[in-house]
Amino acid sequence: MKIHCIAILNRHDNPIYLRNFDEQQEDVKYHYLAHTSCDIIEERLAQSKSNELFLGLLQTVGEMVVHGYVTNTGHKIILVSSVSAESAAIRNTRVKEICQSIHAAYVALVCNPFYENNQDEKLELDLAIEKLQ
Numbered sequence: 001m002k003i004h005c006i007a008i009l010n011r012h013d014n015p016i017y018l019r020n021f022d023e024q025q026e027d028v029k030y031h032y033l034a035h036t037s038c039d040i041i042e043e044r045l046a047q048s049k050s051n052e053l054f055l056g057l058l059q060t061v062g063e064m065v066v067h068g069y070v071t072n073t074g075h076k077i078i079l080v081s082s083v084s085a086e087s088a089a090i091r092n093t094r095v096k097e098i099c100q101s102i103h104a105a106y107v108a109l110v111c112n113p114f115y116e117n118n119q120d121e122k123l124e125l126d127l128a129i130e131k132l133q
Contacts, residue, residue, distance in 0.1 A: 001091060002082040004064060005030040006129060008106060011074030013038045017125050033066055034078045041068050041076055054096045069099035077102050102129065
């Protein structure tokens with residue numbers, strides 16, 4: 001499974017963080033995928049009675065699959081990866097673990113008493129995401 005993009009959006013669907021791992025595609029494509037996924041996430045949350053944070057596969061776009069994860073505060077983590085030969089259950093487990101790690105890194109960042117909202121959180125999150133690869 002190759003990760004193309006990781007995006008974090010706040011509860012108002014404004015992008016907080018977007019990391020493009022695919023040098024052949026522009027960021028705007030992944031911004032579009034993240035925002036179209038927000039509509040799917042809202043539909044799933046309205047229909048779901050579960051407290052599960054990981055929403056699983058949201059959509060398939062060409063050779064890419066989009067997975068979603070929603071935090072208790074309404075932040076959305078969207079992960080775009082390549083379609084792979086591994087089974088959906090194995091892929092979902094791996095993606096869920098990655099999303100949980102990203103969520104933990106984001107929580108650690110914003111809970112830091114020295115963190116200021118106007119700081120460049122991309123650097124801190126990039127370091128945490130580099131450890132995942």
